[in-house]
Structure formats: structure tokens, C-alpha cells
Amino acid sequence: MANSRKDLKGNTLFRGEHQRKSDKRYMYIYTDPIGRKKYIYADNLLELRRKEDKLKKDQLDGLDIYAAGLATINSTYDRYISTRIDLKDSTQSNYEYTYERYVRDDFGKKKLVDVKYSDVLQFYTFLHSERHLSFSTIESVDGLLHPTFELAVRDDIIRKNPTEGAKRELAKRLPKTETERQALTPEQQKAFMEYVAMSPVYYHWWPLFTVLLGTGMRIGECTGLRWQDIDLKEGWIDVNHTLSYYPQKGSRTSKLRISTPKTKAGCRIIPMMDAVKEAFQFEKENQLAGKGYNQTVVDGYSGFIFQNKYGSVMSAASVNKAIKRIYNDYNHEEEIDAVREDREPIILPHFTCHYLRRTFATRLCEVEDNPKVIQAVMGHRQISTTYEIYADSSDRRNKESINKLAAKLNGVF
Structure with a gap:
């Protein structure tokens, strides 16, 4: 029989047990x-x-x-997420935030095998009606619950995935304006940008909004842009990383992180239109004449173009707060002006910075017939995403064409 291993005190060590000589x-x-x-x-x-x-x-x-089928949704989700070793830190953080905030303390405590389709639909309805979540946020919740239950199906713990079709059914019951991805109309876009440019309160936001509406970049791609990522002479923008805030585990604070795109499609070169070039030049001149360049360093990245009033990088939350203040002030003033001028007001919808990306995509679809070109500029991983936007744009153009034809044929019928 082989000699058993022992520690420094002579005690027998079992399989897998060791004692280090360096620190005992x-x-x-x-x-x-x-x-x-x-x-x-x-x-x-x-x-x-x-x-x-x-x-x-x-x-x-x-x-x-x-x-034994006694697992809760929570424990099964934890099991599922532990297999997702492919996730980037920022994505992992977003998943964790969404699940912890909307699922774990309530619906997540249910036993997996007891959950029916109607339970899921009722939960999604509750999130919309009682917690006032947008349909897009509920889509994010479904994006975590669906693969969680799918794991249990593949492991033969349950026979059917109860989330199947629940999101689609909720969408049918909601107004189309809540479920379709919205974009500003050309009139709304013009009104918004003119108001920002002429406002003594908001004019400093003009460069950022011009770049967002003129490139279709995601907000993290835009706020993460560095001066070295753009070429004003040649007129191009190199999109190669994203800046994001993500909550730290076990803490209420968030941390800045730089991440590279999830897919090859995310890395792209965007041609710079004149208005965008002007916006970058305006921002550069302002910084030279005023508060100086952004000195923030995030994961070794520095030289960020856009900065907040504290000289640090911008966050999506701060941009969305600014947009909310702008459309509220604009709408208030526009309603007064419209009454005084005896015309219909051009009212801005409640929207976020992602609306601006959608707006750019819609404008691009209105002038470009090749979905592959649109996909490349937008950085869409799947062409289906591009086709969806293109279809929405085509629907609007078709309606406008019929209206123009109707006006021309007025009196003929």
C-alpha cells in the first residue's frame, strides 16, 4: 500500500488536501x-x-x-447564468441589475415546476401596469427568464417553456405606440435641434446631439469617443469600444468600464457628414477656450471628447435627464407660441437617447435602399434588426406617397 500523505504535524491528508510549505x-x-x-x-x-x-x-x-423539481426560478437562473462564461463584464452587470431589480425578490421565489404560461403573462402585465416598466424593459426581463426556463426544459425538469409567447401576447394588448420602436419625425427632429442650438440654457448639448443624430452611434459608443478615434481631415469616425457605467456587486455605486463590441459588426468606420464635423470642431474650440480637455482615464483609455460640467465623461443617465428637461421646456414654450401664432404645435414625445439612434436609422432608411449598407453603418449584428427598421420606414413612406397621390387626385373621383 502506498504511503499516505501527511501534513507538517504528521496528520494524514485526504485526497485533494494539501499543506503549503511556504506559509503552512x-x-x-x-x-x-x-x-x-x-x-x-x-x-x-x-x-x-x-x-x-x-x-x-x-x-x-x-x-x-x-x-427533484424543487428548484426555484432564482436558483435555476443562477444555474443558467453560471454557464454564460461568454458574457462581457458590462453585459453580465446589466443582466444582474435587471434580474435583481425586477425578478429575484418576487416572481423569482416561485418553484420552477409550478409556473404556468398565465403566471408569466400576469407577471409581465404587473410589471407594465403596476411597476410602470416600458415594453423594452419587459423584453429585457423576458430575455433572462426565457433561457432560464429553456435550460430546465433541456434538462427534462419541465416539459414546456412557460415564457413562450407571453411577451408577444402582452404586445398585442398594448397600444402600438408602446411596443413599436419610435423615432422622431423630420419636423420633430428639426424643432428639437433648433431649440437646443438657440437655447442659452441647453446650447452646450448641441455638439453631442448633433453627433448622435448624425451617426446613429449607441450612447456608450458616442460618450466613449476619444479625439484619436476621429479624423476631421479625412472625415471618419472609428467606433471600436464602448463606455458604460455598471453597478458594482454588493454596492450601490457604479463603476466606469470600457468594453469592446460584442460582435465584429460593432467595430466599424462611420463617414462624417459636415454637420457632425462642425459639431466636433465646435466642441474642440469650446474646450480650448474654456474648461480644457477631458482628463478622465478609464481602463487605460483617455482623451475623451465629450465631458460633463465636472470635466468627467458623460453617462447615459445624465444625457437622458437633459433630454427630459429639454422636451419639457420646449413643449411648454411651443404650446404657448402655437396659440399666439394660431397654428398646430409641433410637440416632442417623451424620449431617451436611444430614440436618437433610431431616428438616424429611420432617416438613413429614407434615402438608402440597400439594407447591407444600413447594417454596416448602424453596427447591427443581425440583418433582421435592420430589416425591421427599414420596414417601419417604408410603411411611413408608403403612407406619405398615398397622401401625396390623394392630394394630386383630389376632385378626380
Whole structure:
């Protein structure tokens, strides 16, 4: 029989147990379900074995509960998300934020096998009616629950995925204006930009909004732009990373991170139209004459173009707050002006910075017939996303064409 291994005190060590000579600490080495080596450390052998016992119990409990159909949605989601080793930190953080805020403390406590289609539909309806979530946010929740239940289906814990069709059914019951992805009309876009440019309060936002509406970049791509990412002489923008805030685990604070695009389509060169070039030049001259360049450093990236009043980078939240203040002030003034001038007011909808990306895409679809070109400029991973926007734009153009024809044929019928 082979000699058993012993620690420095002569105690027999079981399989997987070791004592390091460097600091005399004990460790236990084991392999997790996907084949990765893991380590547990302790200052003495008794403490190490307590940790081993707890680990083995947790492993058995987790497997037995899941296999016996006693798992909750929460535990199954945790099981699912642990397999997503492909996720970038920013995506992982967004998933965690969405699940923790809207699912875990309520719906997530239900037993997986007890959940029916009607329960999911009722939950989505509750999120919309009682918690006042937008349809797009509910889509994000569904994007986490659907694969969670799908995992249980593939593991033969349940036979059908109860989330199947629930989001689609909710969409049927909501007004079309809530479920379709909106864009500003040309008249609204013109009114918004003219108001910002002429406002003594909001004019400093003009460069950012011009770039967003003139490139269709995602907000994190735009706020993360550095001077080295643009070429004013040649007239192009190199989109190669995203700036985002994400909540830190176990903390109420958020941290700035730079991430590269999830797909190759996200990295792209966008040609610079004259208005966009003018906006960059305006921003550069303003910084030279005033508060100076942005000094923020995030994950080794520096030289960011846009900055807030504190000289730091901008966040999507701060941009959305500014947009809300602008459309509220504009609408108030526009209603007064319209009454005085005896005309119909051009009212701006309640919208966010993502609306501006959608607006650019819609304008592009109105002048470009090749969806592949639109896909490349927008950085869409799937052509289906591009076709959806193109179809919406075509519907509007078709209606305008019929209206023009009707006006021309007025009196003929």
C-alpha cells in the first residue's frame, strides 16, 4: 500500500488536501462541474475539512433540489447564468441589475415546476401596469427568464417553456405606440435641434446631439469617443469600444468600464457628414477656450471628447435627464407660441437617447435602399434588426406617397 500523505504535524491528508510549505496554510483542490480547478484555503486542517463538508453538501443539495423539481426560478437562473462564461463584464452587470431589480425578490421565489404560461403573462402585465416598466424593459426581463426556463426544459425538469409567447401576447394588448420602436419625425427632429442650438440654457448639448443624430452611434459608443478615434481631415469616425457605467456587486455605486463590441459588426468606420464635423470642431474650440480637455482615464483609455460640467465623461443617465428637461421646456414654450401664432404645435414625445439612434436609422432608411449598407453603418449584428427598421420606414413612406397621390387626385373621383 502506498504511503499516505501527511501534513507538517504528521496528520494524514485526504485526497485533494494539501499543506503549503511556504506559509503552512492548508488548501483543498477540486474540480467544478465544467472541469475547472477550484481551491479552498484555511489556516488549519479542522477549518479546511469544515469547508470541504459545506462544499460537498452545497453541491449535493443543488443537484438534488434541481433534479427533484424543487428548484426555484432564482436558483435555476443562477444555474443558467453560471454557464454564460461568454458574457462581457458590462453585459453580465446589466443582466444582474435587471434580474435583481425586477425578478429575484418576487416572481423569482416561485418553484420552477409550478409556473404556468398565465403566471408569466400576469407577471409581465404587473410589471407594465403596476411597476410602470416600458415594453423594452419587459423584453429585457423576458430575455433572462426565457433561457432560464429553456435550460430546465433541456434538462427534462419541465416539459414546456412557460415564457413562450407571453411577451408577444402582452404586445398585442398594448397600444402600438408602446411596443413599436419610435423615432422622431423630420419636423420633430428639426424643432428639437433648433431649440437646443438657440437655447442659452441647453446650447452646450448641441455638439453631442448633433453627433448622435448624425451617426446613429449607441450612447456608450458616442460618450466613449476619444479625439484619436476621429479624423476631421479625412472625415471618419472609428467606433471600436464602448463606455458604460455598471453597478458594482454588493454596492450601490457604479463603476466606469470600457468594453469592446460584442460582435465584429460593432467595430466599424462611420463617414462624417459636415454637420457632425462642425459639431466636433465646435466642441474642440469650446474646450480650448474654456474648461480644457477631458482628463478622465478609464481602463487605460483617455482623451475623451465629450465631458460633463465636472470635466468627467458623460453617462447615459445624465444625457437622458437633459433630454427630459429639454422636451419639457420646449413643449411648454411651443404650446404657448402655437396659440399666439394660431397654428398646430409641433410637440416632442417623451424620449431617451436611444430614440436618437433610431431616428438616424429611420432617416438613413429614407434615402438608402440597400439594407447591407444600413447594417454596416448602424453596427447591427443581425440583418433582421435592420430589416425591421427599414420596414417601419417604408410603411411611413408608403403612407406619405398615398397622401401625396390623394392630394394630386383630389376632385378626380
